[in-house]
Amino acid sequence: MATDYRPITVWTPYSADQYEQMIRALFPRGRLWDSLLRAPVMSALIAGIAQEAARFDAAVVNLLNEALVETSDETFDDWVDAAGLVQLFEETDENFRQRVILHWRSLYESNVDWLVQYIADLGYTATVEETGPAILTVHFQHVSAIDFFEAGESVAGDSLRDETGIPEIEIAVRKVIQAHVEPRFTYLPVS
Numbered sequence: 001m002a003t004d005y006r007p008i009t010v011w012t013p014y015s016a017d018q019y020e021q022m023i024r025a026l027f028p029r030g031r032l033w034d035s036l037l038r039a040p041v042m043s044a045l046i047a048g049i050a051q052e053a054a055r056f057d058a059a060v061v062n063l064l065n066e067a068l069v070e071t072s073d074e075t076f077d078d079w080v081d082a083a084g085l086v087q088l089f090e091e092t093d094e095n096f097r098q099r100v101i102l103h104w105r106s107l108y109e110s111n112v113d114w115l116v117q118y119i120a121d122l123g124y125t126a127t128v129e130e131t132g133p134a135i136l137t138v139h140f141q142h143v144s145a146i147d148f149f150e151a152g153e154s155v156a157g158d159s160l161r162d163e164t165g166i167p168e169i170e171i172a173v174r175k176v177i178q179a180h181v182e183p184r185f186t187y188l189p190v191s
Contacts (some may be wrong), residue, residue: 007071008064013057019050031058069104099176118176131150138173
């Protein structure tokens with residue numbers, strides 16, 4: 001079951017002044033320490049540490065979002081490089097992003113729902129089921145009713161599918177699933 005990942009947007013970071021108060025509270029009490037904490041060098045050091053802590057605290061929400069491929073923006077190219085994927089010529093940016101997410105999710109969860117949506121984005125209606133270990137069966141619906149023609153390649157009335165299936169859609173599905181998964185295709189006629 002696919003998980004719905006949403007970017008973290010609610011985060012209240014501490015300010016540099018709040019961090020400075022917390023750091024000062026860590027030091028022991030007494031005349032010697034009080035005079036040391038008022039010294040210009042120590043005050044500048046504590047202020048610098050507090051500013052860096054506040055900067056990091058404000059960036060934590062981005063760090064958490066960038067740590068997941070589903071919510072990444074700045075690190076998305078790193079996710080792509082680590083997966084070794086390239087965007088296909090005919091693939092939209094959104095479909096490519098979904099394919100990268102599918103690649104990483106495939107390591108820890110099923111992607112049947114995503115594959116159904118991907119096929120729908122290509123203009124087909126299908127159901128997908130896991131029919132065995134590393135076997136997906138894709139059932140296309142109402143495909144036999146679709147006809148088309150292209151100049152020079154076919155004539156009006158030629159069926160989009162032949163006896164063995166629709167090579168174009170099968171190739172598209174094979175491109176986005178993992179190499180170890182065997183897809184099987186069935187075509188359900190119009191009732």
